[in-house]
Amino acid sequence: MATIHVFIICSSAVVLAAGRVSIEADRPWLRVRLFHTAVLECCFWTDQDSVQTAWIKEDAASGPNPVVASNMVTAGQRIYRRVTCGTLMLTEARLSDGGLYRCRLNATDVITHGTYLQVYEPLKKTINLSEKTKNDILMAEGLLLFLCVLVPSVALLFKSKQLSALQKTKARREEENIYQGLNVEECCAIYDQIDHSKTAVGPYQDVLNNVEEEIQLENP
Template sequence: MVIVCCSILIISCIAVVSSGMKVSLEVDRPWLRVHLSQRAALECCYRTGAASLRTTWFVHNQPANGTAVPVPVRASDQVSSGYRMRGGVTCGTLTFAEVKVADSGLYRCWFNDAGVFTPGTYLQVYEPLKKTINLSEKTKDNILMAEGFLLLLCVLVPSATLLCKSKQLHALEQKKATREEENIYQGLDLNDCDKAMSLYQDLVANEQEEIQLENP
């Protein structure tokens, strides 16, 4: 695009010199992006010592075969052209009251007196995306119910998981305590128990005999 614009500018300068008129083209805005149905204003500015040049706006649309053909822009209630001057610079203006998608294209000025085309400004009209899914109220209610159910699951499942883990941990602690008790009983010798019981019985018998001997 830059190479094409530079080439057009060089050709335009050559045409101006050959016509004998002193015209200096200002830099055009490369592109303008506008929302659908909004206002758009295009300009082609130049400097010249003579009176304002007569200009005609052309648009290069992009047809299906890929070849851009310049077409004069027709004035209408929605499209108007004019001039403005500021600081020695004259600008031809093209104003769209409400742009349409079909208005997209490369807009260029043609100076009738000098036989010069400006590099031009590409106008891009964009349309926001529309909702492609049209849901009924019943469907929306079902979606809300499904979301509530999923939210409930998100709350209950972690709680149930923690509860199960707590029960498993408690069962493991009980099992560990039972094993420790079994290990304690297994560590005791039955012969030692019998000897202890015999010694205890002898002590009890001796105490009883001493008590009987002390009585008159």
């Protein structure tokens, strides 16, 4: 724990050849697109002009390695109000350029905190469609949605009509079954008997109309 504190103190303020250097906070990470330009910076404050920076790239596989300048990799330095910033520009960043970049001051053991560079490749379209094709697809989807709503409604309406017709047919058949076992002649004979019984003369007769006839009358 004490070693970590000493390292932090030495990283924050360092004395170099009768001069003083204070390391500024670096950008934690930088994300750029494949084949785009990436600019990294490491800044520090110093009261002398002889402090130079050298870039180091740390990789989990190969460890720390110095960054070699080339046509695609340019190292520089700028000073603004006694704050010196070492710059590293990658003109066309590649996937292999990803990693942690740190600055070493005046070829000493003083190293900045560093910036992690992430190079990403955008997703490619699996199907390249024109605007007209997209509009046609949207119209087809709208038509299918309309049919999905209309067809079930028409089917339900047609089914309800069929059920109503079946109920009417069933009611008519039940009415026919009621009179199916009856004979018309028997019904007429029974009706005549009922009607004759209503009009027949009972045993109570009128005495005045039957004076001359000798008929034995019943006692009421």
